[in-house]
Amino acid sequence: MAILDIAVVVLLAIAGLIFLLLQSWLAATVVRRVVGVPIGWPRSIAVGFVMSAAMGVTVQYLFRAATGQNTNxxxxxxxxxxxxxxxxxxxxxxLGVAALVFIEAGFPTGSLPGPAAVFTGWKARRRRARRYSEIISIAVRHGLGSRLRGFGRGDAVERDAKTARALRDALNEAGVTFVKLGQMLSTRRDLLPGVYIRELxxxxxxxxxxxxxxxEAAIAERLGRPLSEVFAEVDTTPLAAASVAQVHPAVLxxxxxxxxxxxxxGxxxxxxxxxxxxxxxxxxxNKTTPWGKSLGVHALxxxxxxxxEEELDYTVxxxxxxxxxxxxxxxxxKxxxxxxxxxxxxxxLLVMDRLPGLPVGSAGALLTSLPAARRSELAATLLGATLxxxxxxGVFHADLHAGNIFISPEGTLGLLDFGAVGRLDPATASALAMMLYAIDKNDAAAATDALVELLDxxxxxxxRKVERELGALLTRFRQGFRAGGSQQMFGLLFGLVIAHRFTVPAQIGAAFRALAAVEGTLLLIDPGMDLVAAARAEGSRLVSAKVTFGSAKDEIEQQLMSLLPMLNRLPRRVNKISEDLEQGRFSMNVRVLAHPADRRYLTGLFQQLVVAVLAGAAVVGAIMLITSNGGPLLTGQVRLYQVFGFALLFGGFVLGMRALMLVFKRDGGG
Structure with a gap:
């Protein structure tokens, strides 16, 4: 009998728990519908559970009040x-609606880990927490934390130089990914001052x-056999030690x-x-800052x-x-x-033939031994090959810094490290060529058209303003400038792009980075080289080579083939338009707010206005009823109109919370 009683109690407890969960789910569903925006289920059910518990306590209290069991x-x-x-x-x-609104305003859905994450992924979270602490420790140790207040009391130039060195050292110590991040930033002359570029x-x-x-162990593991079965000799001293890989000379x-x-x-x-x-x-x-969302930092x-990840795959x-x-x-x-x-x-693992010579960055003595004419020829060859x-x-090496370009004792060039390769579609490559051609011809209009075609x-x-500014830039540098002064022109051009809020597509950015990286290498090979003048001349030559009779004929044929279906339908369409004009049936339809985004925007504003007006009217009416002294008494002190007032105030309160949530979501871009 005792076992049966225990079983009944357990079953009743389970039934009560299930009922409470269903009640909580129902309350959460209603609250989500009233708020009017998608809110995470876990927080909605948690609020619904609290509401259900509060309702249970209230029901018990009022039952005792109705049966005279409340002594005091x-x-x-x-x-x-x-x-x-x-x-x-x-x-x-x-109050449950209000709690959900303020929770959502403070911690939007998706900004906190879900309930499952509390019980899973502990190992990954420990690793991330440990790595977070390491990165913060590295930054603090190199003095980057104090950069918020400025380094000491020196002048701005000295502070920037010290910050740049600290940033370089911190990124180098932080490891592979952050070194790569620094390498990427070192090509962004449009974003960082020169002192940072030089250090990075x-x-x-x-x-x-x-x-x-x-x-040695890593090579043997990736070969799947001992080194002696593949190589006759391996030099233990590395030729180069990059952030991700290490290079050793060997003999098959x-x-x-x-x-x-x-x-x-690792x-x-x-x-x-x-x-x-x-x-x-x-x-x-991206979620919490306007600038993060506008820049698309998550996508970046x-x-x-x-x-x-692609660079770490050597098959690519x-x-x-x-x-x-x-x-x-x-x-x-060549x-x-x-x-x-x-x-x-x-x-x-990647095994390739060994190029003779040295990287340009380490070949100062070899370059000095070459005649000036030969150095100029080498620089022109490298620039021509890049362009x-x-x-x-449309396929190009996107990381042409001085460590990836070899020069042999005979004075020939070679390329290394093909982890970063860019690809341009024919239309984009043609637009870039036309921009160089227009710059060479000092044609501001054509250069502007090409720039607009290239960028988003x-x-x-x-x-028109872009054309005027670009024209002034071309006029300023029409007669050329001293060696190395091309950096000034590139800086001004990037400034123009940023000022007019162009967006640079990834592959165009890769092409710009390739040109920016090769500039430093070209000046090491030939310090007297005028990069922009050479690029203008070489670009003009390449465009002229592309615009031959045969290529023009092929392009015209391709365009005509794409236009042929439209040309076949053109007579029928012209005939219909002429008949409509003759019969007086010709009309034009203009749809206002045809774009769905415009309609959604106006609908949302109208909904906010209606909800806000209704909430305000309900609250004003409720205040008038609550403060009224008329109406029949329900108890010794509570009048019927006051009850109606609190009911109306409830409606105004809920509508106000809904309006507030709509404002939060609109301001947050949701």
């Missing part, structure tokens, strides 16, 4: 208790080498000199963790993480190498690309 409390008749119960339930509901550029080649023991069993590019042990895991941190931070900035971070680099090799072999510029050995390469890749082929234009762009 409220005692009323059953009808009055029922009226009070309706009012109490309504106000509990209203040193991240391109200055990375601490990994010990040979760990590198057949005597071929090669280099081994091997990914650093680089992939570290990049995955740091990329996740960067994306999470960017998502938070995901793009950066995606490009870095191998295909990039083949594409660039084919492009250069088909052109007129630039060498090393031959890859695909049979012993993989996702984390040919971008303008003619803002809706309120003043094309």
């Amino acid at each position: 409390g409220l005692n009323v008749t059953a009808p009055v208790a029922a009226i009070f119960l309706v009012l109490a339930v309504g106000w509990i509901f209203a 550029e040193t991240l391109q080649t200055k990375a601490t080498p990994e010990p040979w023991e760990s590198i 069993l057949d005597g071929t000199p090669v280099v081994i590019k091997v990914q650093r042990p 680089a992939l895991e570290q990049v995955d963790l740091d990329s996740d941190i960067i994306i999470r931070l960017a998502a938070w900035l 971070a995901k793009g950066f993480a995606g490009s870095l 680099e191998l295909e990039n190498m083949r594409s660039i090799e084919h492009s250069l072999n088909a052109g007129s510029f 630039v060498t690309v090393p031959h890859p050995h695909a049979e012993i390469s993989g996702e984390r 040919q890749q971008i303008i003619t082929d 234009r803002p809706e309120d762009l003043d094309v």
